[in-house]
Amino acid sequence: MDHLSSFPITQRWPAKHPDRLQLYSLPTPNGVKVSIMLEEIGLPYEPHLVDIGKNESWTPEFLSLNPNGKIPAIIDPDGPGGKPLGLFESGAILLYLAEKTGKLLPSDPVGRYETLQWVFWQMAAVGPMFGQVGFFHKFAGREYEDKRPLERYRAESERLLRLLETRLQDRQWIMGDDYTIADISVLGWVRNLVGFYGAGELVHYEQLKAVPDWLERALARPGVQRGLTIPARG
Template identity: 80%
Template sequence: MSDLSAFPIAHRWPARHPDRLQLYSFPTPNGVKVSIALEEMGLSYEAHTVDITKNETWGPEFLSLNPNGKIPAILDPDGPGGQPLGLFESGAILLYLAEKTGQLLPVEPAARYETIQWVFFQMAAIGPMFGQVGFFHKFAGRTYEDKRPLDRYAAESKRLFGVLEERLRDRLWIMGDTYTIADIAMIGWVRGFVGFYEAGDLVDYASLSAVPAWLERMLARPAVQRGLDIPKRP
């Protein structure tokens, strides 16, 4: 049996199956990247709900694994060399899982790096910009009298949707016929923007065709449907 006792996070969220990969997360656009990937890859794992609405990421146990205090994070008892590995940042986790399993990341070098660049595109642009729109349109920021921040982030998000629209034109997935971690990186943010944030009108989402068709294909995947609801909200 794997010994996770050296990791404080395993004391706060005890593992019932310490031989399985441990996921510490919440079903946000960033959190579901990892749960969807795990479901698609068929890895055995145990999911722990880290309730961000109660600031549980700022306790010492979670910070011991991710000093940045953000979900998701993982603890793999069977890491490199058979040693336990803790990892945070959703993009890094996607790459790690893809390389660990040999799935959802092309082996051919040029295609591999092209996939990685689209994962980084999500990390550097889609996530930050869409998240700011969510804050200023859906949450506390909507009460601000100065609407320039919302206008700025909405305009940039519209541009980014245009980038995705052009990329997906005549393609099933971000990498053409090959479904990859690049698609998984995007799904939560695109779905959340038009659904949870109810911000589609700000970017003229109804005028797009390729992105909505891609989103529909994503949501038709059983592993995506399962991953979107893991871990369960309290």
């Protein structure tokens, strides 16, 4: 096993347990995907808080691991072939961890690809749309006189929620009886939309039934509860 010192990011965030997977993150909707996943699968890891409010994700050390400057990112000291692997993009990390451990991703090809399509749906649609609603409803976008951008993203977010509502009809989880990385990928964003962003009324969340029930089931999971607070904020 090669030493983690070959990764410049460890100079700023030293590893106390270099034999464990290293997580560089913050409890945001994207960040908690990986901490929840790690808690659910029980893989030993060491979390490091990357404070995006202080632009720490744009430091040379972090950019050496993720040139896109976004959390989360990981280093697995026991990657393929026993060599360290650095990885960024939350969806890619979820897939990697699922395949590494054989957990939370169906083994049959049909189920596997169906699960992955929902993960990619979150990455391509839910995250960007809900994030724009947050900007235009809660943050600086509120100052814009032109409300057409907010309405555009509000309407699309509502459509996405109703799509998820249809998918979850008579289902416990996105893939039916099995909780998977698809649920982990989506749950933090729905929670943020109606909680932190305070946009539930805006997207008519109260008119939904299956989505709130699904979110309640997900948030009751011990692994989810732990993962939502990791890394601990200072």
